[in-house]
Amino acid sequence: MLNELKSKIKDKTANIGIIGLGYVGLPLAVEFAKAGFTVTGFDTEEAKISHIKKGESYIPDVSSKDVKGLASSGKLQATSDKKSLNKMDVIIICVPTPLRKTKEPDISFILAAAEDINANLRKGQLIVLESTTYPGTTEEVILPKLGGNGLKVGKDLYIAFSPERVDPGNAKYKTKDIPKIVGGITDICTELARFLYSQIIKEVITVSNTRAAEMVKLLENTFRAVNIALINELALACNKMDLDIWEIIDAAKTKPFGFMPFFPGPGLGGHCLPCDPIYLSWKARNHGFEARLIELAAEINSRMPHYIVDKIIDALNEQKKALKGSKVLVIGVTYKKDINDTRESPALTIMDSLLEKEAKLQYHDPLVSDFQVDGLKLKSIDLTKENIGSSDCVVILTDHSNVDYKLIVDSANLIIDTRNVLKEFKGNSKIVKL
Ligand SMILES: NC(=O)c1ccc[n+]([C@@H]2O[C@H](COP(=O)([O-])OP(=O)(O)OC[C@H]3O[C@@H](n4cnc5c(N)ncnc54)[C@H](O)[C@@H]3O)[C@@H](O)[C@H]2O)c1
Missing domain, CATH: 3.40.50.720 (NAD(P)-binding Rossmann-like Domain)
Incomplete structure (x- = not known):
């Protein structure tokens, strides 16, 4: 046989x-x-x-x-x-x-x-x-x-x-x-x-055995989720201390050993990172073990979309505008760059919250033509000078390669960059970084 x-x-x-x-x-x-x-x-x-x-x-x-x-x-x-x-x-x-x-x-x-x-x-x-x-x-x-x-x-x-x-x-x-x-x-x-x-x-x-093979995958993804939570937490701390987390990571990653860069962002997405660590902590709990670090990491990561919404509100406030009634253009709705997968994307939570607060919402994503938020069907709009310029705020949630970022910087009134994709436009006062 x-x-x-x-x-x-x-x-x-x-x-x-x-x-x-x-x-x-x-x-x-x-x-x-x-x-x-x-x-x-x-x-x-x-x-x-x-x-x-x-x-x-x-x-x-x-x-x-x-x-x-x-x-x-x-x-x-x-x-x-x-x-x-x-x-x-x-x-x-x-x-x-x-x-x-x-x-x-x-x-x-x-x-x-x-x-x-x-x-x-x-x-x-x-x-x-x-x-x-x-x-x-x-x-x-x-x-x-x-x-x-x-x-x-x-x-x-x-x-x-x-x-x-x-x-x-x-x-x-x-x-x-x-x-x-x-x-x-x-x-x-x-x-x-x-x-x-x-x-x-x-x-x-x-x-x-099979259990070891199952655990290998959970270790890999939990490792990522926990490290992303750490860097998300440090991004929030740096914000309070008037430090640029992106500059800190760039410098830290020059260490040739013992450090691996992870980057903050608007929240976890996709089918793996938001789910897999929970599979592990659930099973550990069934064995009478509380995986506290894993649970805490999930909690920190799940707060990031709300932090981004607060950031948008604060940035508009600086311009004497309320989120309610403001035109917000979201760039990228997938959970990571250059893919068309929107499952568990943080864009869902962020856009849902923006709608709830009565922002006028639009989005552009070169890989996703239709996107549904809380029952509202949206269509990706063209990335034109007019569409960008008529928005009160542009929020970059995904750093897709195929996007004209120079056009965004040249035409926007205010930009929230959650991915540091605009790093080459350093010092531009209309860009607010995570
Ligand atoms: N997407 C990733 O990046 C990735 C990476 C590594 C591991 N995984 C894991 O791999 C698994 C699959 O993920 P995916 O992203 O390919 O999911 P997916 O949703 O893209 O694909 C799953 C497919 O299974 C089909 N399906 C569901 N039930 C079925 C059934 N009873 N019979 C036949 N077909 C059925 C669905 O219609 C769907 O086409 C998950 O456990 C995921 O965690 C995903």
């Missing part, structure tokens, strides 16, 4: 199924298909399936040229028919892991995927969970769902966890360049998963 699957992987005849064709699943599917495997993507969103069939990419990091070529050669297929899971030799789960309103992990998507696999399970399959989740998910959720079929894990069926580390918008490190971590339920599961990923990824690192 093991050797059969190994040789199928080796000669690329193993059928690979990927559940969830989003920011993680589609690049991974394309990578396996490019390596010569026949890959079937499974998604519940019909629109995504039809895009793949038409050879169109909806993820900026994946080119439509690649999708078109692979779809027309039959190497990349897409379906919502879960019965075909039975034909897969390898199944990789890349579904969302959001938080519930109560700030508890929502693993319902993982559960649904596991149920679909279980309904179509057959001997000899390798199942890998890639969704970011708390330590124990693979053992406590996936294993009981699939292990109840009389199939012995490590002999008839192989189960592993391998965290996805893709960084959307990062032109330097793509899926294939980022070392992959794997941990299996048994050593054989680990080895098989390692062998699978080594077909498309240069470096694969094994850890002792």
Whole structure:
């Protein structure tokens, strides 16, 4: 059984199924298909399936040229028919892991995927969970769902966890360049998963079990979230002490060891940093341990959007204007630069608050044409001298590359720069930095 699957992987005849064709699943599917495997993507969103069939990419990091070529050669297929899971030799789960309103992990998507696999399970399959989740998910959720079929894990069926580390918008490190971590339920599961990923990824690192692999990802993202909270806190402190946090970071990062720069901003966003540390602290609490630093970091980061709103109010006040009735033009609504992902973006909280305070709100984002804030549908406006000049305040929330910042500086009355993207215009009195 093991050797059969190994040789199928080796000669690329193993059928690979990927559940969830989003920011993680589609690049991974394309990578396996490019390596010569026949890959079937499974998604519940019909629109995504039809895009793949038409050879169109909806993820900026994946080119439509690649999708078109692979779809027309039959190497990349897409379906919502879960019965075909039975034909897969390898199944990789890349579904969302959001938080519930109560700030508890929502693993319902993982559960649904596991149920679909279980309904179509057959001997000899390798199942890998890639969704970011708390330590124990693979053992406590996936294993009981699939292990109840009389199939012995490590002999008839192989189960592993391998965290996805893709960084959307990062032109330097793509899926294939980022070392992959794997941990299996048994050593054989680990080895098989390692062998699978080594077909498309240069470096694969094994850890002792699935819980360790799950924890690696949470360490990485919690490390970022906590350090961002520290720098956000220091930005607020510097503001009180009349110091420029950006200047301080630039100087500190000249130290060649023992320091790594993190930057303040309007708040965390995306599917990872606002959620993943909470998965960890929730699980730690279940074990009777309070992860206080992680909770505090989440609290500090979640206050940043409100701090930005206060900053806008103060800056307008200096110009003898009230926020109520003022025209505010937001630049960038995605949670980070050069991507089109607005999930959990701090722009949502900031713009919601501006609307609540009756500002007249507009936005420009080169990558997002429509944006909904509290039921109000907004459309990205053109970045023209007139649109900028007629605004009382321009607020830069995302530092996209493809924006004419000189035009903004030349035409605006007041600018709140939350990303220090205008650093070359130092000393300009209409620019207020975070
Ligand atoms: N986006 C990132 O930068 C990133 C990076 C590393 C890890 N992750 C993790 O990877 C996982 C996926 O994130 P993402 O950003 O790709 O999410 P996404 O929302 O972009 O994609 C998930 C896809 O899964 C589909 N889906 C949901 N339930 C399904 C089901 N039962 N069957 C089939 N398809 C289903 C959705 O329709 C969607 O297309 C999450 O756990 C996330 O935390 C994300």
